[in-house]
Amino acid sequence: MPAAPPTADTSPAHLLKIQEVAAETGLTTRAIRYYEELGLLEPAARSEGAYRLYDTSDLERLRYIKELRDEAGFSLAAIGQLLEDETARERNRERFRASHDPRERRAILEDARARVDRQIETLEAKATRLGTMIEAARDRRTHLDRHLAELDGGPDPHPDRKRAR
Amino acid sequence: MPAAPPTADTSPAHLLKIQEVAAETGLTTRAIRYYEELGLLEPAARSEGAYRLYDTSDLERLRYIKELRDEAGFSLAAIGQLLEDETARERNRERFRASHDPRERRAILEDARARVDRQIETLEAKATRLGTMIEAARDRRTHLDRHLAELDGGPDPHPDRKRAR
DNA sequence: CGTAACCTTCACGTAAACGTTAACCTTCTG
DNA sequence: CAGAAGGTTAACGTTTACGTGAAGGTTACG
DSSP: OOOTTTTOOOSSSOOHHHHHHHHHHHOOOHHHHHHHHSSSSSOOOEEETTOOOHHHHHHHHHHHHHHHHHHHHHOOEEEEETTTTTHHHHHHHHHHHHHHOOOHHHHHHHHHHHHHHHHHHHHHHHHHHHHHHHHHHHHHHHHHHHHHHTTTTTOOOOOOOOOOO | OOOOOOOOOOOOOOOEEEEHHHHTOOHHHHHHHHHHHHTTTSSEOOTTOOEEEOOHHHHHHHHHHHHHHHTTTOHHHHHHHTTTTTTHHHHHHHHHHHHHHHHHHHHHHHHHHHHHHHHHHHHHHHHHHHHHHHHHHHHHHHHHHHHHHHHHTTOOSOOOOOOOH
């Protein structure tokens, strides 16, 4: 076979070392290695001397993990569930997509879609609960505002600053 | 003197012991004591023999803490920030409100409002970031759907089930 | 008033999520 | 090609958020 470039695919193989990835994502190198230990991701490649090398999809994945951790407050275990094998098997799928028949492709895509759907559901559930909490907090504020109004002397005090959302 | 009930105040002094509170809130007794250790709350009273006794406001506070922990995913330290002294000093304030002048009352209420405002801001910030994530996930789904449509054969396959939000 | 059930304060144990250090190897640069 | 900068694995340390007794006081009940 004619010396195929190793996974020469879509990108110009712009790979980053772990420290660069850390700077880029705001994670520490330790955290990145730890996530790998937990099976949350695998570096796209290793150098000759076993240096971890990351591509852009790895970056995205790490940013996503960080978001799920920081913004959504999920545990790494939960994040593992959310990511499932998603991207882990995405590479396999890409190969499938490159060579096999449409029905296989379709199955793969639908599977991916189902996963995304589940992610969305989980996130929305969280958002809903958060929304409920925010509502409750707003109610408390309204309550306080009413008390303030009363205190200010009946029906027409000086309307501080109206705040409607 | 005619045997005054101890601390006969506004409520019928319906105080709960820690295990009852645990059952009521879904927390463990250990967690409740731990939150106290961290300064997140103080039981409304102690019995003769030093049993912790909680009133309804304690219950609310604990439920709120649990929500912040579970739904919003805040650390207990962050929750401490959010709660600040809020209810901790609310009791003092209630006394103030009962006896002092309106200007003092007003100041107290405005302070409380400011705290609630900050809580709302924090929660909304979180909600916004979560929303962004959900949007991103929806975009991915849309993308997958487009690919599926293409795969199904050009402009008019069989529209599986439409899913719009 | 005995005793079962519950409470108290230590105090040590644990899982999760990394931080830090050690000992050693790889890469890049002058 | 030396050697500073950065990477690797391995292993132990740390913080957070409790779990799990131990040793002993307190309450409620028959």
